Amino acid sequence: MCLAVPGKVLDIEERDGTRMATVDFGGVVKEVCLEYVPDLKVGEYAIVHVGFALQRLDEESARQTLALFEELGLLQEEFGDPWEAAAAQGGQQAVPGADGAPAAAVGTTAREARQ
């Protein structure tokens, strides 16, 4: 959870009076709040933690970190299906929740997103 992942800003828009961006994390695309780095521009990179950009990052550092995180399986850990991971850890069966989504379909993995 403490892991902050570099991502590239794809587009920016105001939503409910808040500056939001679509950010690409090596294949996984997420909504990210830009209120803490308000001058971030499309095409730039930032360190993102739990959906919030926290600091701007240069492109080369961002690319290197993303490549390393993917190699180490950290992107899967960050963006994969948490119910499936918890079930596997506990040797249990993941059950569908009240939100109706089967546990295995909750997240999108880096690999799936790129296909």
Next chain:
Amino acid sequence: MKYIDEFQDPELARRLLDDIHAMATRPWALMEVCGGQTHTIIRHGIDQLLPEKVELIHGPGCPVCVTPLEVIDKALEIAARPDVIFCSFGDMLRVPGTDRDLFRVRSEGGDVRVVYSPLDALKTAQQNPDREVVFFGIGFETTAPPNAMTVYQARKLGIRNFSLLVSHVRVPPAIEAIMTSPSCRVQAFLAAGHVCSVMGTAEYPALAERFQVPIVVTGFEPLDILEGIRRTVGQLERGEHTVDNAYPRAVRAEGNPAAQAMLADVFEVTDRSWRGIGTIPASGWRLSERYREYDAEHRFSVENITTREPAACRSGEVLQGLLKPHECEAFGTTCTPRTPLGATMVSSEGACAAYYLYRRLGTTPTPQEASPVA
């Protein structure tokens, strides 16, 4: 060197390690504060590549691990209520409460949902106006600003069915608690890089001066850690104790002022209990008076919680760097990721989980494995 080829830049890693080996003339004990750093260290065998004189001690910087049992039990009780949608980050699912975890609550019918961002929980509240949506707000200075912004947004948008179960903690008071403990062996700190991305380094010079310890801001990648260790050992050998930033690509001295301003608006500093450690003065945040209506503890009656810490769990000693995970009698026997006694065994940043995952069961590396020139 056993693992060196797995480094992003093996040549640079070798040079950094050679420097550290050449510099270290006396025994030094360094604490890496952050659990993310612990995992990098164990995963890459960095501790085994260092000179015998340089010891890494694992610190308390895993937010999941330090969340007290009482708060976990409150979360479980709230999550089990039929009128509640309980939102959490994924790494809280298997953290054991007194007699169950969030995974179990969901299997028993509780509406527990995992979100990527606290703003997703707020969206859930907007989409379910007839339900109470509670977000489990844990974490250090890196996670607190996103949660602060979410509560600010809830108030701005007039969303009333949203609240936060808050258990936020701060790093500097933890450093102070570690340094004032009579059994403390720590001589320097590798500070947590992303905490400093938010808070900057202003809180550290006073600590470095008071306890005469070098504090080097360090990132999370293997080379970041090696560079942090190189600078730290250099200071120790020279008898210096300054604050140094070895992670400048992500950390500026002033941190992120916008995030700090939001923290100051939404939260106020309070004493916090740390799991396995106890109460540390001024070591956390709670919602300030003007945001109190968004505090889940006020909204739900969860005061009469009875908690039972498992006696066999020694995670408190692990979190203070007094015990290595494999030195605990329960490690790998009665305590495994499948049957965890404490959060340090199931958190993705937990020290016990790192030792278990990477098979560090207390075996000493052979000289060939440990030597930097092999």
